[in-house]
Amino acid sequence: MTDACLAFDGVALFDGLTLDLAPGRTTALLGPSGVGKSTLLRLLAGLENGTHARATIACDDGRPLAGRVAYLAQRDSLLPWASALDNAVLGARLRGAPLGPARARARALLTDVGLGDRLHDRPGALSGGMRQRVALARALGEDRPLILMDEPFSALDFLTRLRLQDLTARLLAGRTVLLVTHDPLEALRLGHAVHVLHGRPATLDAALIPPGAPPRDATDAALLALQGELLRRLTGAAHGPGDTA
């Protein structure tokens, strides 16, 4: 994505921002609250179409991006009247795809995320973390080349988060993923490249490139050293010029 420009109420959030997503890789994006991470995701998803929003989005294969994106929003956006299983197959239902295979896959994914015994519960009967896992299962079940994920594990306890990071890395291997997170360890475990977004208008730091393949061992010494560097960048982003906090 090049030359992304977007303003709210006359204040420019982005003014000529460029973000390269390496095909088949996961790019992790961190930054202070309010800097524009979710808005950037929405811009890529084609959900910021106002007159003040524009960006040039070019795919390596030359095809348009529209219809090839799975977007996991920060809020789980589940249908309150539908079961976990029906929510997980919503994409297939909207596309008019055969529901049999979609339901089988959704059942397996819901079991993988630890909800095999809650398939028929509605969102209101699930905890926040369980609802987030239903939304995650829905996004993982979408067979799309570009996956945009906005803090997909934020409502989960630490151990469940690690387990679902592993599952996500396994299931999304080879796909192009943009992951927004506030968790430096998560970014370093899952990202092939890790960026910090900061300032207003927002700019991107040069990428940190953790060694090895995701999902990386959370106790790895090299990862913990990089976490120190990432924390320094985040602290700088929170207190530097253009502070958005």
Ligand SMILES: Nc1ncnc2c1ncn2[C@@H]1O[C@H](COP(=O)(O)OP(=O)(O)OP(=O)(O)O)[C@@H](O)[C@H]1O
């Ligand atoms: N529809 C909108 N109208 C006006 N302002 C908006 C709108 N959407 C977002 N903003 C503003 O744009 C800025 C960036 O919001 P955004 O949600 O992208 O931040 P973020 O980096 O994802 O934050 P967080 O980490 O807290 O989720 C914020 O100041 C927010 O108030």
